[in-house]
Amino acid sequence: MSESNPALARLMSRVSLGDRGAFQSLYEETSPHIMGLLQSMLSQRELAEDVLQDTFVKVWHRAGDYHPGRGQVNTWIASIARYGAIDAIRANKVRRGSDDALESIPDGATQALDHIAGDQDEQRLYQCLDTLSADQKQSISLAFFRGYTHDELASQLATPLGTVKAWVRRGLKKLRECLDQ
DSSP: OOOSOHHHHHHHHHHHTTOHHHHHHHHHHHHHHHHHHHHHHHOOHHHHHHHHHHHHHHHHHHGGGOOGGGOOHHHHHHHHHHHHHHHHHHHHTOOOOOGGGGGGHHHHHHHHHHHHSOHHHHHHHHHHHTTSOHHHHHHHHHHHHHOOOHHHHHHHHTOOHHHHHHHHHHHHHHHHHHHHO
16 A cells, blocks of 8 residues: 655654654644544544544554555554544443434545545545445444444344444455455
C-alpha cells in the first residue's frame, strides 16, 4: 500500500524521534478529520474530545510503531481513535441512536469516510464499498463507524449472529481485494 501523503509520513517520522513541533503540525493537520470521525461514532462532543485527546497521546507514544508500507497516517490514527471510541462506548454505554437511525447509516458512513481518506483514496474506497451487498455494506458501516460488536449488529439487524459475522468477514475480504487491485 503506498503512502498518498508523504508530508504526513515525514511528520510521523519526526514525531517518533520526539519532535514536538512535528507533533503539533501532525495534530493540526489530522485532528479535524479524526474529530469528525469520533463525533459520528460517539454523538457526544465532550466524549469525542476526550477520546481525541487520548488518541493523540497514544500517537505521541506509539509514533515509532507506524510503518508507511502498511497504510496511511490518517488511517493509522483513525484506527487508534476508532478503538478508543469503541472503548468509550462500552465504558459509558453511549446511546448510538434508535432503530430508525439505521436507515441513515450510509450517509453517516459517507461523512466518516470523508474525514479519514484523501480525495483519491476516498473515491477508491467508495468504488469498493459499492461492490458489497447492501447487508455487507450496512454491517461494516455499523461496525466501523458506530463501533457495534457482532452481537449488537445481530440484535440491531434482527439477524442470526453467524450470518452477521459472515457478512462482515466476506465484506472485509471483498474490500481488501478491491483496494489491493
